[in-house]
Amino acid sequence: MDKQRLGETLRPYLMIAPAMAGIFLFVLYPVVFLGYLSLYDYNLMNKAKSKFIGFDNFAEIFSREDFYKSLSNTVFYTAGVVILTLLLSLLLAVWLGKKSKFNVFVQAGIFTPHVVSIVSIALVWLWMMEPNLGFLNYVLKAFGLPTSEWLQSSKSALMSVILVSVWQGIGYYVLILVAALQSISPSIYEAAALDNASKLRTFWKITLPMISPQLFFILVIMTIGSFKVFDTVKVMTGGGPNNATNTLVYYIYENRTTNIGYASATGVVLMAIIALLTFVYFRLLSRKVHYQ
Amino acid sequence: MASIAFKRVSKAFDKHEVIKDLDLTIEDGKFTVLVGPSGCGKTTLLRMIAGLDPQTSGSVLIGGKDVSRIAPGKRGVAMVFQNYAIYPTMSVRENIEFGLVNNKVRKAEREELVEGISKAVGLYEYLERKPSTLSGGQRQRVALARAMVKKPSVFLMDEPLSNLDAKLRVQMRIELIELHKKLGATFVYVTHDQVEAMSMADTIVLMNKGVIQQEAPPDEMYRRPSNRFTAQFIGTPPMNVGELGESGSLFGFRPESAVLSEAQGDEPFSVRGVIATREMLGSETIYQVRSGSGNYMVKCSEDLFAAGQEVYVGVPAAKLHFFGEDERRIDEKESSYGKCMEALRGRSHG
Incomplete structure (x- = not known):
C-alpha cells in the first residue's frame, strides 16, 4: 500500500527527470559554473594553480577603463538598434499593412536578410563600406554627397555596425507587426471614422495600443539580443578601431584565454544588467501594454 | 433632424x-x-x-x-x-x-x-x-x-x-x-x-x-405583400403558395388563415389531406398537411387534431392572395382577381 503511494508520488518527478536533467546540465550548471569561475583567478593550464580571490575580479572590472568603454558602446549600440528598428519596422509595417501583391513582394524582400547568415551579411557590408572602393561611398560620391570612413573611423564605426544590425533584423519585426496590424478588426477603424477621429489620432489612440503587446515583445527581445551582440562586431571590426566598437560580449571573448576568471565575472555583470533592464521594462511599461 | x-x-x-x-x-x-x-x-x-x-x-x-x-x-x-x-x-x-x-x-x-x-x-x-x-x-x-x-x-x-x-x-x-x-x-x-x-x-x-x-x-x-418573395419572407411559417393551373398564376394563404375541419366546407379553397406533422407550441399548434396538390402549413389556436388524421383545409375568400405569372400581387380590383378565384374554386370543388 505504502509502496504504491510512494510510486504515485515519485512518478511525476520521474517523468520530468529527462527534461530536468537537460536543464540542469545545459542551463543551470553553466550559469553556476560561470559564477564559480568569476570568483577565481583561474589557471587554464594548471587547475591546481587556480586561486580563490573572492570579488577581486568584480572590483577589477569596475576599476578598468576598457570595461566602461565597452559598456557604453553596448548601451549606445542597443539604444541605436532598438530605437531605429522599432521606428522603421513600425513605419514599414503600417505601409505594408494593406494587402497587395506589391506589398507582399516588398515584405519578402525586407525579410530576406533575416534568412541569410549574419556572417555573410557582415562580410558583404564590410566590402560595401570600404572607404575607397566600396559601393556606399561610390553612391554617395555619385550624388555629390560627403562620403564616410564607415568602419575605419572610430567616429562612424559603431554607427555603421548599428546600420548593418538594423538592416538585418528589421524584416522579422516588420513581419510580426504586419501580422499584428492585420489582426485588428476593420470595424474598429470604421467606428473611429464615424467618431470623427483624425488619421493621426486613430493611429495614436487605436493602432498603437492594439499592437502594444507586439511592440513590447520586440522591445524586450531586441534589448536582450542587442546587449549580447557579438558576431557583427567580430566579423566587421574586431572591436576596433581603437575599441570604438568593442562591446561587452566581445570584451568577454577577448579575455577568454588570458583571464577566464575575469571574463566570467564580466559575464555575470552582463547577465545582471540584462536581468535588471528586463525587470525595469516590465515594471514601467507592462501597464501600458494592452493584452486582449 | x-x-x-x-x-x-x-x-x-x-x-x-x-x-x-x-x-x-x-x-x-x-x-x-x-x-x-x-x-x-x-x-x-x-x-x-x-x-x-x-x-x-x-x-x-x-x-x-x-x-x-x-x-x-x-x-x-x-x-x-x-x-x-x-x-x-x-x-x-x-x-x-x-x-x-x-x-x-x-x-x-x-x-x-x-x-x-x-x-x-x-x-x-x-x-x-x-x-x-x-x-x-x-x-x-x-x-x-x-x-x-x-x-x-x-x-x-x-x-x-x-x-x-x-x-x-x-x-x-x-x-x-x-x-x-x-x-x-x-x-x-x-x-x-x-x-x-x-x-x-x-x-x-x-x-x-x-x-x-x-x-x-x-x-x-x-x-398585402406585393409579390411572392415578400409573402414568403415575412411570417413564420411562411405563406403557403401553390400553382393555380395553366395560367401560371399563383394563389397563397397564411398558415393562420386556414381552417381545419373533418368535413368539407364551402370555402373557395378546400382540399383534403393528411396531417403529416404536428408542432405543439403552447398557444398555438402548427400542422403540416400533406395533400395531392402539395404540402400546406396550418396554424391553429386549438390543438384538435393528431398526426395521421385525415382533414380538410379550407380558406375563406377574404384571406386568399393571388400572384400573377410575374409573381406580382393581383389586387382585388383587378379583373384577373375574379378569374383566379374562379379557377381556384373550380379546382377545389369541381
Whole structure:
C-alpha cells in the first residue's frame, strides 16, 4: 500500500527527470559554473594553480577603463538598434499593412536578410563600406554627397555596425507587426471614422495600443539580443578601431584565454544588467501594454 | 433632424454590381428597418449612409444635403456595429467619450454627457472598466451609449442584436423601440430577421438581390405583400403558395388563415389531406398537411387534431392572395382577381 503511494508520488518527478536533467546540465550548471569561475583567478593550464580571490575580479572590472568603454558602446549600440528598428519596422509595417501583391513582394524582400547568415551579411557590408572602393561611398560620391570612413573611423564605426544590425533584423519585426496590424478588426477603424477621429489620432489612440503587446515583445527581445551582440562586431571590426566598437560580449571573448576568471565575472555583470533592464521594462511599461 | 434619400444609387464591388439604380427615401424620425436575406445589399445601403463604403454612382442625401463627399465622422450619423466594434484598449468611459473628444467638446460638458448617458443605459458603475470584463449585453450597451452620446440625427444599426441570446434580444428590442420614441431621431436598422423587422419598424424595406421588393409598414407588408418573395419572407411559417393551373398564376394563404375541419366546407379553397406533422407550441399548434396538390402549413389556436388524421383545409375568400405569372400581387380590383378565384374554386370543388 505504502509502496504504491510512494510510486504515485515519485512518478511525476520521474517523468520530468529527462527534461530536468537537460536543464540542469545545459542551463543551470553553466550559469553556476560561470559564477564559480568569476570568483577565481583561474589557471587554464594548471587547475591546481587556480586561486580563490573572492570579488577581486568584480572590483577589477569596475576599476578598468576598457570595461566602461565597452559598456557604453553596448548601451549606445542597443539604444541605436532598438530605437531605429522599432521606428522603421513600425513605419514599414503600417505601409505594408494593406494587402497587395506589391506589398507582399516588398515584405519578402525586407525579410530576406533575416534568412541569410549574419556572417555573410557582415562580410558583404564590410566590402560595401570600404572607404575607397566600396559601393556606399561610390553612391554617395555619385550624388555629390560627403562620403564616410564607415568602419575605419572610430567616429562612424559603431554607427555603421548599428546600420548593418538594423538592416538585418528589421524584416522579422516588420513581419510580426504586419501580422499584428492585420489582426485588428476593420470595424474598429470604421467606428473611429464615424467618431470623427483624425488619421493621426486613430493611429495614436487605436493602432498603437492594439499592437502594444507586439511592440513590447520586440522591445524586450531586441534589448536582450542587442546587449549580447557579438558576431557583427567580430566579423566587421574586431572591436576596433581603437575599441570604438568593442562591446561587452566581445570584451568577454577577448579575455577568454588570458583571464577566464575575469571574463566570467564580466559575464555575470552582463547577465545582471540584462536581468535588471528586463525587470525595469516590465515594471514601467507592462501597464501600458494592452493584452486582449 | 434628417431624412435620408438615395438617388439612382449604384454600388459595385470589384465590377460585381450589388445595387443598381436604387431610389429610396427614408423618412425623418421614423424607425426604418432594412430586411432581407444575406447578400441582398441591406448592409451595403447602411454603409453608404455612413460613408464607409461610398456609392459607385448616384447620390446619397441626408437632410436634403448631398453627403457623397463628406467624411463619415462629419455626416451627423452614429452607427452600432454587429460586433459592437468597441475599442478594446479603452475603458467604457473612454469608449463613450472618444467621439466627443474628437469633436472638441469641452471637458465639463463631456463628463456630464457621459455620466447622463451611462446612467440611462445602466453602465454608470462600469465606466472605468475595460470592455473585456463586460458581458455581451453590457458591451451592446456601450456601443449604444457611444452612438447616443453624440446626439446624431441618424442612428444606423447593423444587426445589433444578433450576438445576444434570445431572451436579451427580446428585451433589447423593446428598449430600442423606447429609445427611438424618446430621441425622435431617424433610425435605420438592418436585420435578416423578419420578426425583428415586424416588431420594431415604422416602415419595413424588404430587399432581395439588391432590389427593393416592398416598402411598407409592417401590417401592410404582412396583409398585402406585393409579390411572392415578400409573402414568403415575412411570417413564420411562411405563406403557403401553390400553382393555380395553366395560367401560371399563383394563389397563397397564411398558415393562420386556414381552417381545419373533418368535413368539407364551402370555402373557395378546400382540399383534403393528411396531417403529416404536428408542432405543439403552447398557444398555438402548427400542422403540416400533406395533400395531392402539395404540402400546406396550418396554424391553429386549438390543438384538435393528431398526426395521421385525415382533414380538410379550407380558406375563406377574404384571406386568399393571388400572384400573377410575374409573381406580382393581383389586387382585388383587378379583373384577373375574379378569374383566379374562379379557377381556384373550380379546382377545389369541381
